[in-house]
Each structure stands twice: as C-alpha cells, then as structure tokens.
Amino acid sequence: xxxxxxxxxxxxxxxxxxxxxxxxxxxxxxxxxxxxxxxxxxxxxxxxxxxxxxxxxxxxxxxxxxxxxxxxxxxxxxxxxxxxxxxxxxxxxxxxxxxxxxxxxxxxxxxxxxxxxxxxxxxxxxxxxxxxxxxxxxxxxxxxxxxxxxxxxxxxxxxxxxxxxxxxxxxxxxxxxxxxxxxxxxxxxxxxxxxxxxxxxxxxxxxxxxxxxxxxxxxxxxxxxxxxxxxxxxxxxxxxxxxxxxxxxxxxxxxxxxxxxxxxxxxxxxxxxxxxxxxxxxxxxxxxxxxxxxxxxxxxxxxxxxxxxxxxxxxxxxxxxxxxxxxxxxxxx
Ligand SMILES: Nc1ncnc2c1ncn2[C@@H]1O[C@H](COP(=O)(O)OC(=O)CCCC[C@@H]2CCSS2)[C@@H](O)[C@H]1O
Numbered sequence: 001x002x003x004x005x006x007x008x009x010x011x012x013x014x015x016x017x018x019x020x021x022x023x024x025x026x027x028x029x030x031x032x033x034x035x036x037x038x039x040x041x042x043x044x045x046x047x048x049x050x051x052x053x054x055x056x057x058x059x060x061x062x063x064x065x066x067x068x069x070x071x072x073x074x075x076x077x078x079x080x081x082x083x084x085x086x087x088x089x090x091x092x093x094x095x096x097x098x099x100x101x102x103x104x105x106x107x108x109x110x111x112x113x114x115x116x117x118x119x120x121x122x123x124x125x126x127x128x129x130x131x132x133x134x135x136x137x138x139x140x141x142x143x144x145x146x147x148x149x150x151x152x153x154x155x156x157x158x159x160x161x162x163x164x165x166x167x168x169x170x171x172x173x174x175x176x177x178x179x180x181x182x183x184x185x186x187x188x189x190x191x192x193x194x195x196x197x198x199x200x201x202x203x204x205x206x207x208x209x210x211x212x213x214x215x216x217x218x219x220x221x222x223x224x225x226x227x228x229x230x231x232x233x234x235x236x237x238x239x240x241x242x243x244x245x246x247x248x249x250x251x252x253x254x255x256x257x258x259x260x261x262x263x264x265x266x267x268x269x270x271x272x273x274x275x276x277x278x279x280x281x282x283x284x285x286x287x288x289x290x291x292x293x294x295x296x297x298x299x300x301x302x303x304x305x306x307x308x309x310x311x312x313x314x315x316x317x318x319x320x321x322x323x324x325x326x327x328x329x330x331x332x333x
Contacts, residue, residue, distance in 0.1 A: 244272025
C-alpha cells in the first residue's frame with residue numbers, strides 16, 4: 001500500500017450491510033486514501049459474482065437453518081461465514097500490478113499469523129492454508145485503477161456446517177456459472193496459543209496487517225450509514241441480485257411424491273425468470289400440465305412470486321397430493 005491507510009470501524013454483522021459497505025468505500029470514498037477493515041457476519045453464504053446461487057448451495061438446509069445468502073461484487077466461489085469467521089478487506093490502487101497480485105494482500109495474513117506462532121502459506125489460486133488445509137479464501141474486484149481484495153479467515157467456525165450448507169444438490173444443472181472449488185478446511189484456533197479468543201485475534205490482525213503504514217481510524221457518520229443502507233436496500237437485500245443475477249441455467253429435478261408418484265421436471269431460467277417448464281412422470285392428476293407451463297412462463301423463481309402466480313391455479317388437478325408450498329420448494333430447492 002502506498003497512500004495513507006484508513007481503518008474503518010464497523011461492527012455490523014449483517015452480511016447485506018457489510019457488502020454494501022464495501023461497495024460504498026470502493027465507489028464513493030476518496031481515492032487519495034487506501035482502506036482496510038475487519039468484519040464478521042452472522043450465518044451466511046456469500047456467492048461469487050458469476051455464480052448460479054441455486055446450484056452452489058444446499059437450499060433446503062439454508063432455509064431450515066436461517067442462513068442468509070448474498071452475492072458479492074468479486075468473482076470466485078461460494079464460502080460460508082459464521083461468527084467464528086472474520087473477513088478482511090483492502091481497497092487500494094492497482095498501481096503497476098498487471099495481473100491480480102494475490103500475494104501482496106495475503107502475505108500480511110501469513111506474517112500476522114507468524115506473530116502468534118502459526119505457520120500458514122499462500123497456496124493455489126486464492127487460498128491460504130495450514131498443513132495443506134484451507135482457512136482463508138480470497139477474491140478481488142478491480143475497477144478504474146482501484147482494487148478491492150477481500151478474504152475470509154476461519155478462526156473458530158463450525159466446519160460441519162460449512163460442508164452441509166455448501167453441499168451441491170443432486171439435481172442436474174447446466175449453466176455457465178462459475179463453480180466453487182471444494183477444499184479440505186481447517187480453523188486457525190487449534191494452531192494458535194491456547195488462550196486466544198476471537199477478540200484477541202481481531203486485535204492482533206488490526207495491529208499487524210497494516211503495520212508500518214500511516215493509519216487513521218474512521219467511524220462511519222450518520223450520513224454515510226444512511227447511504228450504505230440505501231445501497232443495501234437497492235442491491236444486497238434483493239432476491240434479484242442474490243439469486244436472480246445468476247447466469248442463465250437449465251435444471252432437471254426428479255422427486256417421488258407420496259400419493260402422487262414420480263415427477264421429473266425440466267426448467268430453463270433466464271435473468272431469474274422461468275422461460276420454459278415441462279414435467280414428466282407417472283404422477284396422478286387429470287389436469288393439463290400445458291396450462292401450468294403457460295402459467296409459469298415468465299414468472300420469477302422467487303418463492304413469493306411463484307405463490308402469487310399460482311394463487312388461482314388448480315395445482316392438485318395436475319399433480320394430486322402435491323400442495324403449492326411443496327411444489328414451490330420443488331421448483332426452488
Ligand atoms: N469461510 C471460509 N473460509 C475458507 N474456506 C472456506 C470458507 N467457507 C468455505 N470454504 C471452502 O472454500 C471452498 C470454496 O472455494 P473457492 O475457491 O471456490 O471460493 C473462494 O474461496 C471464494 C473466496 C471469497 C472470499 C470473500 C471475502 C469476503 S466476502 S467472501 C468451499 O467449497 C469450502 O471448501
């Protein structure tokens with residue numbers, strides 16, 4: 001980093017606010033400064049800019065466990081955050097970096113960990129590992145000569161949830177979306193001094209990650225908070241961004257429904273809307289699925305939009321014993 005570094009104090013654990021904050025700092029704060037801060041989210045999956053959200057997550061698990069799902073500006077794969085995970089963000093000039101220089105921003109992490117006796121290394125395309133196991137995923141976003149580099153640090157996350165929440169479904173998807181790269185994962189805590197907790201770990205990061213830089217602390221003003229909340233509402237709170245902005249995809253799902261039979265559906269989705277729907281199988285029902293195809297065409301895959309579209313449709317006549325909520329889950333999970 002070259003310019004004066006601003007450390008942003010922010011205590012929100014709302015992932016949608018936190019991603020709006022990144023966008024705000026990147027787009028709207030003065031670029032005669034560079035920025036660094038730490039942030040944590042309550043249980044969340046953050047998907048990469050070019051991913052098909054539905055394909056990357058275990059939607060049933062996510063719904064049942066109240067996990068927030070949000071899309072970020074940078075590319076790469078899907079990661080899980082809980083309060084045992086802490087994220088860091090750097091915003092700086094790209095300078096003469098011709099290619100994405102991952103090491104420039106991962107080395108401070110490795111050096112900081114060394115201070116507490118943890119031997120970590122930068123590995124592969126975007127990971128930092130201990131004993132070959134990943135605890136940090138990183139990605140970057142570049143625009144107009146500025147770079148945002150952010151990464152996760154699993155200090156004491158629930159690793160069993162990481163794999164369950166990110167377990168991809170057995171439905172057959174086809175899309176150009178970027179697929180996550182599964183890794184063996186670890187927490188930092190088992191390698192750190194025994195008495196170290198998250199707060200101490202965060203203070204160490206704050207102290208050492210920008211050591212030697214000219215650092216100034218910034219508290220967000222009321223006005224800034226309002227603007228960040230506006231960005232949050234316009235983008236990160238919306239289904240259209242978090243799910244709908246996925247690349248177009250097609251999916252085939254096969255389910256056995258008690259009292260109804262085997263249903264196989266095939267669906268094309270563009271810009272979050274159903275462009276084609278068909279179903280096959282040995283299900284009972286004497287209604288016309290062609291009418292259902294027409295009804296669903298153009299409808300957003302958002303559960304509320306589907307419920308509204310199907311409000312007056314006699315679904316049981318097509319598929320006996322399949323109620324609307326279960327059908328909507330079938331389409332979206
Ligand atoms: N929190 C966390 N930290 C490290 N590794 C993780 C985490 N969650 C999941 N994973 C593992 O990484 C792969 C996905 O790896 P993949 O390489 O596909 O994706 C990434 O690493 C993206 C990193 C994005 C970082 C941003 C920083 C702030 S907001 S999110 C996943 O399948 C798990 O095996």
